[in-house]
Amino acid sequence: MLRRALVAASRSSVLRRVATDVPITRNVAQRFVAGETLEQALAATRELNAKGLSVTLDHLGESVTEEAVARRSAEVYLEALGRIAEEGLDCSVSVKPTSLGLDVSVELCDELVGSVCAEAARCGTHVTIDMEGSDYTQATVDLVVRLREAGHDNVGCAVQTYLHRTPDDVRRLTGMGASLRICKGAYAEPDDIAYQDDDEVSDAYVRCAELVLTGETFGRFATHDHRIIGRIRNLARRLEVGPDRYEFQMLYGIREPLQLELLERGERCRVYVPFGDEWYPYFVRRLAERPANVVFFLRALTGRRA
Template structure:
């Protein structure tokens, strides 16, 4: 790790809001749904799909969960109205998982039912370890009632993930596979980057061989390489998988993916609660801060 990256990872949680805002502004659509719609239209014109997400998680009151559910319905309706090539991502803690599990499931069920009605899709994001079992339980229940309209996320840095994939093989399978960003104890999560990458490829191959549709979510060029190799070796068609990337991250790589005939979905977050998201992303990927500094001072990458 470079000294710059080390300093970013250690200090980002204490950086003033205006500075974080400058670094992160290219990685968030804006504060309103109109911003997310505008960005999605631009990406659709470039041949890319999106998943729209309103920022916010780990709420403290159920009325906040209801408000986020209503926001989700508004997003689905906007996607349908504007004929966007997009779907919706939600977080269980955004819907009140840590407050009232049954009510949380009811709210998510309402969203997935609406997604089915308009022939769209809900991605139930994965959060930290205490929420993992409940999230997978929700996915199991919802996929029985709404196959084709709901999926979840599995994280390659968790030691449990290969077994989770096997355990979920008895039904409809639609996953986003990512490395994982939450800070988890070593007992539960691989820490070495090489171990995480090897587990990622192992999990991806297992998912494909079980017939899962996978959103290959990574900005790591080595993993993109491995995924493309697997796609070719297994003879998969373009409609059997997709790549996924965050808004604003490595636009050259995303062009390479699309130009090589692969489908790509961009994660488009928006909302007032952008600060925690931005700090997590900067901590995970200090390159964002490096890129912003180069732009600020007119420097070129050598």
């Protein structure tokens, strides 16, 4: 119930305006966002790399309806990739289709994501396309298929294990050689297309992980759930798949000790580092994932008022 309300709130432009005008919201959001500028994101990347953690940078933005805004976001990615190469950072990029123009036109999105993939290839890194709400699932899968058919072999996408359709998407995309990020899913989806029960989502997660680990592609397991992490590590051992064939991924500011513990255990771990001034929907989805975050946020607000 709370999750549904928050996911709906993440889409409200009125709430976005109110929240981003309140400095305390910005302060609390900083727990999950590296900063508003590329320089701040690169500083966070250097720090994480120094600890042995890989990074994927995400320039925040979604539901863009103006071509000029989508083009500006693509330029930020091109600049980020140039800096990643120049500084030799262990860093890839993550992009949202609706940030790079999918709501304007499919052609614009193909052009902009294609340009990011080409620059990423030149810089020796890869691109993961984030998976947004279910209205965009098919369009995102189609986008990956077109990009790969056009020769961009450094692109893959996220898939959400709460969706019933996901195993078919995993088979299709890994069959084309795409490396996928497996995650539970951060939106609120109806029960005719998505599992609602946590255990069912987790079991589906491990089934998708098995599809990836038994295939030829690199697996990217995005979760902070230590039970799933344990199940995947056991699965990898049973299938005799080494840590060079997969990595774990976590979000900036969440479960940092677990990220370092994984490195100590010989696993790879990549941190998703979001930056930019369009942090409101991302921040509210992080609140939706964990009621304790809402309490933390409300305490900060009341503390401020007192």
